[in-house]
Amino acid sequence: MRLVAVDMACHRGGRDVFAGVSFTVASGEALTVSGRNGAGKSSLLRMVVGLVRLAGGRLALDGGDPELSIAEQAHYLGHQDALKGSLSVAENLQFWGGFLGGSDDVAEPLEAVGLGSLAGLPAAYLSAGQRRRLSIARLLAAPRPIWLLDEPTSSLDAAAQDRLAELMRAHLSQGGLILAASHGPIGLSNSQELRLDQGAAP
């Protein structure tokens, strides 16, 4: 499976954010997108899943399920947690697992992110790092080959960052591919890097 982007351009709010961005990510590979604030890292990830319109260029997925769009084969971990405070940790995950086409079993993903003991707690009581981990558990509850991670390590402590790196390595070894927007290292030694800094600063 290969995700190929050719000459992508992004235009938001009357301003050209970036243009001429090309990359290729194959199964088992990770690509880290870096750049200053406002360089369009988040927009790039959102364009891949169709939440922001492509202003130019094209995107294609070779070797995926031809019946499904790229977005339907991808997980998007954005800045927002997509959690409901009035539902418990397990109920939140059960919903996303079920809705995104995964399993009802939430015990295993919750253990994997270290939230097994908090399954019955309403999500409103979680700390920022715990909310982040619960969002990450979503990636495990419904298997999808493409992971799009926007600042995945934000508000995670060192132990949780290590655990996330392990999960990402496991995902890559199973033939998945990862696109991550990040300012710092995300714990993957063999990832390619894409810098969005080319072009004039505003």
Next chain:
Amino acid sequence: MTPLSALLVRDMRIGVRVGGGALMGVLFFLVVVTLTPFAIGPDLVLLKRIGPAILWLAALLASLLALDRLFAGDHDDGSLDLILMGRMPLELVVAVKGLAHWLTTGLPLVICAPLVGLLLNLDPLAEGALMLTLLVGTPALTFVGLIGAAIAVTLRRGGLLLAVIVLPLTVPILIFGVAAANAAVIGPTPFGAPFTILCALTLASLVVGPFAAAAALRQEME
């Protein structure tokens, strides 16, 4: 669980938990209807004549109460992005959210209606007819409301805009709902004709609502 049943269960859970709209809607309905006899005074004939209209107006306002958070809540916490990435057609997703909303806010109104009908001096037959019109009509209110909820999704205080958009669209539902209920309570017009039109309006809104709301959501998420 299939994706749509997962969504239904989740939305209903949110609706009935603390902070959800279900309880507020019913309480609002009860308060409005209870206040009416105090405002109008103990004129039993008058109460009987305007009873169905009061109940319908209260049901209309109550079903609008929680509607503004229907999509805005999902938009604010990022859930809507992920829902758009799901494998379900957005129209079906919107329809299921509407169904969950009706089950938690519309259906309780229908169940309470006979209780508050007593306050308005309605006899049992009239209460039954009124309940039937509400059972058929409240889904139409919810599904027309979906359109307003989708248009107001990105606005911080979308509730006011929602009411301004949705209330004019509910005029036909209100006219035929109250006409059918009145026919059963005071006659002499037949119950069947307005009730059939009310059914038709509901069926049309069940189809048009999800498609229009899904189109509005797609437009706003650009």
